[in-house]
Amino acid sequence: MKDVSFGQFYPVNSFVHRLDPRLKIVFLIAYIVAIFLATNFYELAACALVLLLIVFFARIPIGKVLRAVRGVTFLVLFTTALNLLFYKGDTVYWEWGIFCVSFEGIIFSVFLALRLVLLVVCSSMLTYTTTPVSLTDGVESLLTPLKWIRIPVHALALVMSIALRMIPVLMDETSRIKNAQMARGADFESGNIIKRVKATIPILVPLLLSALRRADELGDAMDARCYTGGDHRTKYKKLRFTWRDLVAFLLGAALIAGVVLMRIYLPASY
Amino acid sequence: MKAIEFADVSFRYEEEGPFAVRHLNFSVEEGEFVAVLGHNGSGKSTLARLANGLLTPDEGQIRVLGTLLGDKNLYDVRRNVGVVFQNPDNQTVATIVEDDVAFGAENVGLAREEIGRRIDFALKAVGMEEYRTSTVARLSGGQKQRVAIAGVLALKPKIIILDESTAMLDPRGRREIVDVVTRLNQEEGITVLLITHFLEEALLADRAVVMNRGELVMEGTPRAVFARKEELLTYNLALPRIGVICERLRAGGMNVADTLDAEVLAKEIAQCVS
Amino acid sequence: MRIVAEHLFYTYNPKSPFETAALRDVSLTIEEGEFFGIIGHTGSGKSTFVQHLNGLIRLPSSLKRSRPNRKKDSSVKTVLKVGDFDLADKKTDFRALRKSVGMVFQYPEYQLFAETVREDVAFGLKNFSSEKLSEEQIDAAVRAAVEVVGLDYDEMKDKSPFELSGGQKRRVAIAGVIVTRPEVLVLDEPAAGLDPLGKQEIMQLLHKLHREWCRTVIIVSHDMDEISENCTRAAVFSEGTVRYVLPPRELFCHAQELTAMGLDVPLTAKLVSLLHERGIDIECDFTAADFCEKVLAYAAAHPKKERDEGGEA
Structure with missing residues (x-):
């Protein structure tokens, strides 16, 4: 069995790991807003600095962080290329039909690429430092207001929790089925796209x-343990806000404030 | 009081289909340890699902601790009848052991402190207290099933049904489970219904019943049931290896009694030679 | 095909907190024609080892990388050969290898996917053949495979594999592997989850396949009775290394060591040692048949006089 726990949770005991998951989720959202508000390199640099600090305090090895970026390399390159070729700037270096490369275009595409990288790194920091369970607890707690408009927040959180719980099982199963079909000569790596899609059927059918079957059995097991939905249900683990969370909250607030202030007081140029 | 009582119960999965359970009369005393034997498709798993209301009988009545099973009291009944299923991977809801054990207790709305106490109790009862904060996915099959038992125990049921919970385990995992339920029966006084196709697991039960085609065909102490070998074979139940060895020795003229215990057999053999 | 493995190393998730050494210096030779058993706990490395045999797990491209913290030692060279296939060689034809080494995974019935039994069994056949097979060729090969596993081809061929019983499904899945007539057949826990009768039937089927179909059969199991009853030799895996490679008759003389590794010993071995404690020494190959024969022979040689010495009775 390949022993990889999903959610890429990286088990070390750090300041960031111990933070309240709700705070981390809110911070992530605030951070994403901040990088989208940022319009120049100063602001982006400030964001990057904050992220570096987080990585440092979370004690996540740089290699791990870079691995998260590697997953989206294609996306980053693709959007960069598009921006580079289609951005209509003033200082044009090269032009051909609808394509045009300009100084502003280069700056803009680099800026967007950085933004994307920060986004990915920050999101993966959440999953690196938060266990799936506390993540779902955090989501459920944050979404509580939605209960007032009759959205089944508890059910959503439970679905998320079961999904996370089942992912290692299903990943294991996928690799077992894949191996089994490969042992029967299945080839998933060559041929054109239609052939490749067809080749996945022997994996997808058994997996589905x-x-x-698992869903059915799990449903029975939950029924047998008196599951009736979210009403009257209690929670064993309560999320608690501590001084650590307060510090992190202040830091987060400072970041947003910083970006806003920079927008007001610094010259708006690249 | 009877823990479980089936009165003339019939059930089929599809209308016009074959009966999975047919005119079944069967009861379990409180505190009793009963093994239900039968090969695949004999109806023994249907029995488990009927007993805690996962299925509703087409005919007949089922009483649990004296209460007639109906739609209204389903959840009260389920609190008292815990079921552990076959596949260790398909019963846990949470990633971490203690969160999963808490699930049932949370469902019935117990207070936080009480849930904590129940987790302590349940994990201790199955000998998994040191795995409290482990990831379920990393446990062995036998350990996962013990967590599943703990999850059921956290509801403090009076009856536990193990629906082929050992079928997917290795010999060691099977032994772990049988040990745990035997202890729960003896020390906590929990009524146990062990459904299995391994005869040797029934050895420790107070009573063994054999099902075939939805009917109860044999009943008695495990030893008395195992002694009727030819009959067991007609129900597609194979003797465990030790039974085969006893038989062969007897066929060779050695006078050994039937047993499922290696120690006893060694003693028997020793008595037959000089 | 003879299988030779020397100094195999394998690590899952290297350089991460989940790093686990699955194989540490495994050397093992399996002769052609054996009915070979591989025993060990979950995590002992046995599954990792067998997945090497048909190239599902490849040897690392740089053999040094798989051995962290090991001094450069040129005398330790990893070798893995299955017949003429050299698995350390990148240019090896792995498709041809997989055709020769059939592998049946645990609970193989869960890999069935096609609409009919015929189609499912034919899957591997079509994948492995270099030219397009005629319907008659496919029919003949599939019929042979389905019949050798003990099913009626005419009755089965157009059925959906999903409407069969559990035991039938497993047989169809095995047919789907042996249809290409592999020389070596590897099965991971072939009897897992079956009832005792089902277990017996599957083991009988494997012996039949060993006689008529595949030269070498390798089973991975943690059921010691299964090993003692069926295998010519068995390897005991523990913590990524091979502890013993012996015929069961010699292997189970190490009952104590096996118990210390957390493995069971077969019932016959347990009985032999219990009898030994009572002063009765039986030598047998640990199959039930031989054990009974030897016990009866012992009884004939030491007939009981009126209750006296002998047992502790």
Whole structure:
């Protein structure tokens, strides 16, 4: 069995790991807003600095962080290329039909690429430092107001929790089925796109059937343990806000304030 | 009081289909340890699902601790009848052991402190207290099933049904589970219904019943049931290896009694030679 | 095909907190024609080892990388050969290898996917053949495979594999692997989850396949009775290394060591040692048949006089 726990949780005991998951989720959202508000390199640099600090305090190795970026390399390159070729700037270096490369275009595409990288790194920091359970607890707690408009927040959180719980099982199963079909000569790596899609059927059909069977059995097991939905249900683990969370909250607030202030007081140039 | 009582119960999964359970009369005393034996498709798993209301009988009545099973009292009944299923991977809801054990207790709305106490109690009862904060996915099959038992125990049921919970385990995992339920029966006084196709697991039960095609065909102490070998074979139940060895020795003219215990057999053999 | 493995190392998730050494210096030779058993706990490395045999797990491109913290030692060279296939060689034809080494995974019935039994069994056949097979060729090969596993081809061929019983599904899945007539057949826990009768039937089927179909059969199991009853030799895996490679008759003389590794010993071995404690020494190959024969022979040689010495009775 390949022993990888999902959610890429990286088990070390750090300041960031111990933070309230709700705070981390809110911070992530605030951070994303901040990088989208940022319009120049100073502001982006400030954001990057904050992120570096987080990585440092979370004690996540740089290699891990870079691995998260590697997953989106294609996306970053693709959007950069598009921006580079289609941005209509004043200082044009090269032009051909609808394509045009300009100084402003280069700056803009680099800026967007950085933004994207920061976004990915920050999001993966959340999953690196938060266990799936506390993540779902955090989501459920944050979404509580939605209960007032009759959205089944508890059910959503439970679905998320079960999904996270089942992911290692299903990943294991996928690799087992894949291996089994490869042992029967299945080839998933060559041929054109239609052939490749067709080649996945021997994996997808058994996987789907197994997922359905598991869902059925899990439903019975939950019924047998008196599950009736979110009403009257209590929670064993309560999330608690501590001084650590307060410090992190202040830091987060300072970041947003910083970006806003920079927008007001610094010259708006690249 | 009877823990479980089936009175002339019939059930089929599809209308016009074959009956999975047919005119079944069967009861379990409180505190009793009963093994239900039968090969695949004999109806023994249907029995488990009927007993805690996952299925509703087409005919007949089921009483649990004296209460007639109906739609209204389903959840009270389920609190008292815990079921552990076959596949260790398909019963846990949470990623971490203690969160999963808490699930049932949270469902019935217990207070936080009480849930904590129940987790302590349940994990201790199955010998998994040191795994409290472990990831379920990393446990062995036998350990996962023990967590599943703990999850059921956290509801403090009076009855536990193990629906082929050992079928997917290795010999060691199977032994772990049988040990745990035997202890729960003896020390906590919990009524146990062990559904299995391994005869040797029934050895420790107070009573063994054999099902075939939805009917109860044999009943008695495990030893008395195992002694009727030819009959067991007609119900597609194979003797465990030790039974085969006893038989062969007897066929060779050695006078050994039937047993499922290696120690006893060694003693028997020793008595037959000089 | 002879299988030779020397100094195999394998690590899962290297350089991460989940790093686990699955194989540490495994050397093992399996001769052609054996009915070989591989025993060990979950996590002992046994599954990782067998997945090397048909290239599902490849040897690392740089053999040094798989051995962290090991001094450069040129005398330790990893070798892995299955017949003429050299698995350390990147240019090896892995498709041809997989055709020769059939592998049946745990609970193989969960890999069935096609609409009919015929189609499912034919899957591997079509994948492995270099030219397009005629319907007659496919029919003949599939019929042979389905019949050798003990099913009626005419009755089965157009059925959906999903409407079969558990035991039938497993047989169809095995047919889907042996249809290409592999020389080596590897099965991971072939009897897992079956009832005792089902277990017996599957083991009988494997012996039949060993006689008529595949030269070498390798089973991975943690059921010691299964090993003692069926295998010519068995390897005991523990913590990524091979502890013993012996015929069961010699292997189970190490009952104590096996118990210390957390493994069971077969019932016959347990009985032999219990009898030994009572002063009765039985030598047997640990199959139930031989054990009974030897016990009866012992009884004939030491007939009981009126209750006296002998047992502790």
